[in-house]
Amino acid sequence: MSTLLSDGVIHVSDKCKACDHCTSICPTHAIKGRLGEKHHIEVRKCINCGQCLINCPFGAIDDVSMVDERIIKALKDPSKFVVVQEAPAVRVALGEEFGQAPGTNVKHKMYAALRRLGFDKVYDTEFTADLTITEEGTELICRVFNDLGVPGYEAFGPLPQFTSCCPAWVKYAEDKYPQVLPHISTAKSPQQMFGAVSKTYLAEKLGIDPASIYSVSVMPCTAKKYECDRPEFIASGFKDVDAVMTTRELAQMIKAAGIDFMSLEDEQADRFIGASTGAATIFGATGGVMEAALRTAYEVLSGETLDKVDFKAVRGFKPVREATVEIPVKALGGKVLPVNICIVTGTKYVDDVIEDVLAGRSQYHFIEVMNCPGGCVNGGGQPIRRDTY
Amino acid sequence: MSEDVIKGKVLKHDTQTRTMHWIHLLAFLILGITGIGFYWDIAGIANIFGGPANSSLVHRWTGVVFTVAPILYILLNFDRFSRFVDTITSFSKDDFAWLKTMGGYVPFIKVEEVPPQEKYNAGQKILGILIIIGCLLIILTGFPMWLWRDVVAPATLALCYNIHFWTAIIMILLVLGHFFLAAIHPKSRVEFSSMMLDGYIDAQITAEHNAKWFAELQKTE
Ligand code: HEM
Ligand code: SF4
Ligand code: SF4
Ligand code: SF4
Numbered sequence: 001m002s003t004l005l006s007d008g009v010i011h012v013s014d015k016c017k018a019c020d021h022c023t024s025i026c027p028t029h030a031i032k033g034r035l036g037e038k039h040h041i042e043v044r045k046c047i048n049c050g051q052c053l054i055n056c057p058f059g060a061i062d063d064v065s066m067v068d069e070r071i072i073k074a075l076k077d078p079s080k081f082v083v084v085q086e087a088p089a090v091r092v093a094l095g096e097e098f099g100q101a102p103g104t105n106v107k108h109k110m111y112a113a114l115r116r117l118g119f120d121k122v123y124d125t126e127f128t129a130d131l132t133i134t135e136e137g138t139e140l141i142c143r144v145f146n147d148l149g150v151p152g153y154e155a156f157g158p159l160p161q162f163t164s165c166c167p168a169w170v171k172y173a174e175d176k177y178p179q180v181l182p183h184i185s186t187a188k189s190p191q192q193m194f195g196a197v198s199k200t201y202l203a204e205k206l207g208i209d210p211a212s213i214y215s216v217s218v219m220p221c222t223a224k225k226y227e228c229d230r231p232e233f234i235a236s237g238f239k240d241v242d243a244v245m246t247t248r249e250l251a252q253m254i255k256a257a258g259i260d261f262m263s264l265e266d267e268q269a270d271r272f273i274g275a276s277t278g279a280a281t282i283f284g285a286t287g288g289v290m291e292a293a294l295r296t297a298y299e300v301l302s303g304e305t306l307d308k309v310d311f312k313a314v315r316g317f318k319p320v321r322e323a324t325v326e327i328p329v330k331a332l333g334g335k336v337l338p339v340n341i342c343i344v345t346g347t348k349y350v351d352d353v354i355e356d357v358l359a360g361r362s363q364y365h366f367i368e369v370m371n372c373p374g375g376c377v378n379g380g381g382q383p384i385r386r387d388t389y
Numbered sequence: 390m391s392e393d394v395i396k397g398k399v400l401k402h403d404t405q406t407r408t409m410h411w412i413h414l415l416a417f418l419i420l421g422i423t424g425i426g427f428y429w430d431i432a433g434i435a436n437i438f439g440g441p442a443n444s445s446l447v448h449r450w451t452g453v454v455f456t457v458a459p460i461l462y463i464l465l466n467f468d469r470f471s472r473f474v475d476t477i478t479s480f481s482k483d484d485f486a487w488l489k490t491m492g493g494y495v496p497f498i499k500v501e502e503v504p505p506q507e508k509y510n511a512g513q514k515i516l517g518i519l520i521i522i523g524c525l526l527i528i529l530t531g532f533p534m535w536l537w538r539d540v541v542a543p544a545t546l547a548l549c550y551n552i553h554f555w556t557a558i559i560m561i562l563l564v565l566g567h568f569f570l571a572a573i574h575p576k577s578r579v580e581f582s583s584m585m586l587d588g589y590i591d592a593q594i595t596a597e598h599n600a601k602w603f604a605e606l607q608k609t610e
Pocket of ligand 2: 012016055059060
């Protein structure tokens, strides 16, 4: 039985130099200790985001690894059919570990490397990111209809709707604002959707017993390790995702296997259904989920296909940003429905937004919350930068 | 070198200089001891100061004393300080010659005659320069480590720690050497009282060790 849920993913090691930098980074004030005193993390408050880890000047914070205990073991086990998914933010950061400039997209080499490491099928989270977006977009429409009193939508939750794909944010809401939970989208995160699909649809399509499928994900995120071990993610009768490794850990595995990453021939991901819309590629940046789900909602509600998506107003780097999108709703005779959206980047900025929602003051319909500054590209599982500015 | 015995004493360091030196010395000791306690995680040291967090508080506020004392001194004694800086930064032929003989301090370097020196010999000049640079480095890294620890980039903070630590180690070694020469070595321990006690030093010794300065003193008298 894993202790991830009870002990948390992130721990301070005794390399801690007591510099106290991390306490200002932590969005939940989970790190205790004064300058000069070794620091420690209060598990109860920690949301496993790993921001302290990638910002510790002395590399004194570690995340629990599933590589040896789970992933390598499964790869060596001939009875396991090991599939792997990689989140969009991984491909633009993995190259940094091999001397590439940040942002270089190395996905084709990444697919090749994963095959060298022994994964039986190499898929891409982009596909289920599309599913998440569709789910969240559709759910938003249903909540809007419920809010407008349209009959048949009474079962849907209240507005505003919060996104659910960031497990750090979800744990924060659970820990601190349980009253806000009905507002959080019921859609699984792309990682968990992929896991579920791999044990159901994929097993069926490949003709493999779902019990022998081992589902691994490569994530820019340490909170995803916590998410994958949550007990509720077993709807298919099997654990959706069996193990998670971070971008850093994938780089370590590639290096440990002696693979010369940069000279690998480009390869493609295995496909198991249609093509990705490309909407998911912007998942890694803040505003990505929001933009994509809104596009879905717009198309469904207005019946018009937007060939050019222009929600640029929601992009940027200030922690809380908002925008209004006017949607002509076909079902309401073309009545224009203004949808107010908000993006919160950084869990530490979400409190005011939540207080407004709980007090009934919020004007928003849809709120995206991503824990990490700039989104998953700067997640706690990404390569550690050593810039001095 | 004069064979005559010169009677009397000369004032080498006045009250303010000696006070500043004492304060700086004590602050340095506390900073060095607490700092070493941090680096090597020595519980015994931290506990003397009331545990790691309090030890750090002592370190930082002593750091304030360590910074403010010389600044006050310089502001109150600007002329004296400029002369000091002038002296320690100008190296003459005699200074280089002195360095070649190592001032006669090293037993296995045979020395006929040590070249005449100013108020500070070439070795003391170098020490003075190194101490000033060292203090600047340690102060300019110490305060960011304290006050800007939240805002600076992690790598910058790590760099500050490295500079702070290595400067501290070099300074501690320099100060140990300085202590040995100024308080223990039989040839120079007479200097001890001129800084640590009343400020005076034997005129005869000065005439021998700091001939140029002594000549100047006699001119102005
Ligand atoms: C002048 C002002 C100074 C300030 C503001 C200052 C401040 C600091 C701070 C904030 C730390 C971080 C660790 C902690 O507080 O627990 C530190 C560590 C340290 N300091 Fe200072 N300090 C000063 C002077 C000195 C001096 C003069 C010395 C040596 C004689 C010294 C030696 C050290 C050492 C060895 C460490 C441990 C470094 C490490 O862990 O890598 N400091 N100092
Ligand atoms: S940032 Fe790292 S070294 Fe500094 S106090 Fe936190 S854990 Fe310790
Ligand atoms: S992982 Fe995130 S929430 Fe947990 S201590 Fe670190 S910064 Fe805080
Ligand atoms: S923002 Fe992305 S990387 Fe950061 S905790 Fe959330 S899901 Fe993980």
